[in-house]
Amino acid sequence: MKVGNKHYQSIWLDESDPSIVRVIDQQKLPFSFETKELRSVDDVFSAIDEMTVRGAPLIGATAAFGIYLATLEISSLTDIQDHLSNAARYLISCRPTAVNLTWAVNYVLEKLKNGSSSGQLSETALEAVLEICEKEKENCRQIGKHGLELIESISRNKKGEQVNILTHCNAGWLACIDYGTATAPIYLAHEKGIPVHVWVDETRPRNQGSKLTAWELGQNGIRHTLITDNTGGYLMQQKMVDIVIVGSDRTTRNGDVANKIGTYLKALAANDNNIPFYAALPSTSIDFGISDGLKEIEIEKRDPEEVTNITGYADGKIQSVRICPENTLAANYGFDITPSRLITGLITEKGICRATEEDIKKMFSDKFS
Numbered sequence: 001m002k003v004g005n006k007h008y009q010s011i012w013l014d015e016s017d018p019s020i021v022r023v024i025d026q027q028k029l030p031f032s033f034e035t036k037e038l039r040s041v042d043d044v045f046s047a048i049d050e051m052t053v054r055g056a057p058l059i060g061a062t063a064a065f066g067i068y069l070a071t072l073e074i075s076s077l078t079d080i081q082d083h084l085s086n087a088a089r090y091l092i093s094c095r096p097t098a099v100n101l102t103w104a105v106n107y108v109l110e111k112l113k114n115g116s117s118s119g120q121l122s123e124t125a126l127e128a129v130l131e132i133c134e135k136e137k138e139n140c141r142q143i144g145k146h147g148l149e150l151i152e153s154i155s156r157n158k159k160g161e162q163v164n165i166l167t168h169c170n171a172g173w174l175a176c177i178d179y180g181t182a183t184a185p186i187y188l189a190h191e192k193g194i195p196v197h198v199w200v201d202e203t204r205p206r207n208q209g210s211k212l213t214a215w216e217l218g219q220n221g222i223r224h225t226l227i228t229d230n231t232g233g234y235l236m237q238q239k240m241v242d243i244v245i246v247g248s249d250r251t252t253r254n255g256d257v258a259n260k261i262g263t264y265l266k267a268l269a270a271n272d273n274n275i276p277f278y279a280a281l282p283s284t285s286i287d288f289g290i291s292d293g294l295k296e297i298e299i300e301k302r303d304p305e306e307v308t309n310i311t312g313y314a315d316g317k318i319q320s321v322r323i324c325p326e327n328t329l330a331a332n333y334g335f336d337i338t339p340s341r342l343i344t345g346l347i348t349e350k351g352i353c354r355a356t357e358e359d360i361k362k363m364f365s366d367k368f369s
């Protein structure tokens with residue numbers, strides 16, 4: 001998507017040096033637009049762990065680039081299979097909830113199974129990584145097209161009046177490779193001249209909404225309003241929200257959705273006010289092997305300091321300030337589970353379906369054994 005007048009993806013291979021992977025440093029946004037170089041498996045691990053890159057599809061693509069960088073670390077003395085499986089295990093251990101991480105690493109490893117020379121391995125690995133990036137871009141383009149139909153139908157029902165969409169966290173192009181998931185239909189609607197407005201949940205504790213979603217929408221001229229995470233329910237009661245569209249880190253084969261902490265509460269409020277609640281996701285974010293989100297999805301617990309402090313911009317620099325008494329105990333769960341019964345539908349690259357095993361199976365029959 002556009003940054004100023006230049007088109008950017010969230011991750012790319014350095015044009016002049018194929019041993020460098022470049023990413024947009026999302027820890028610096030929206031206060032400064034900087035890119036970061038990743039040159040090793042360790043760089044990739046840190047970038048995912050510290051959330052320089054985040055969002056399920058981008059976490060997957062970045063880890064896939066990590067395997068590629070691991071092939072560049074192979075010397076004549078290296079036990080290749082050992083080296084690659086150690087790198088894979090290390091990267092997969094980084095963050096537990098987004099299924100794309102494991103999916104993407106295994107996708108590249110599968111392609112490398114028959115490789116022999118390090119040169120050949122690197123070539124094959126890079127090919128596989130670029131395939132993942134193209135696949136995810138196409139997935140998001142298609143999600144945009146299918147999701148657009150929902151916005152168009154609301155716009156028709158409202159006789160062309162503004163469509164108010166609420167979103168939580170950042171499921172935009174910064175969280176993917178391009179276009180985004182929850183944001184893709186919004187960008188397309190805007191392009192088509194349909195008046196849209198987005199309620200942007202700030203999304204404590206790391207504020208992906210206020211920092212990243214607001215920035216993305218602003219860069220692309222889309223009307224939006226920042227709200228606290230507790231405001232959405234009231235806006236729904238006041239009929240100021242027409243539809244909720246969020247992303248997903250891991251969706252089960254029967255439609256339970258793991259997404260940023262707070263998503264479940266939005267689904268409850270939407271349900272109580274008869275407001276359509278959609279999760280937009282590529283099939284790479286569906287874990288076809290599990291069917292009970294509450295029991296089978298591991299919820300990441302992160303540093304409590306992300307809760308006791310907040311990071312922002314003041315006196316010309318990005319800084320963290322404490323927002324509670326010293327030594328206050330804090331708990332920091334990164335995601336929650338929205339049960340399928342609260343979800344109106346899933347917007348996927350293959351179309352929109354109900355959050356049921358029956359419908360997901362119909363749409364992705366090749367993934368069901």
Ligand code: MRU
Nearest residue numbers: 054055056171175181247248260
């Ligand atoms: O902790 P984050 O920022 O990685 O969490 C991101 C989300 O919850 C997104 O909504 C999800 O990954 C979907 S991104 C298309």
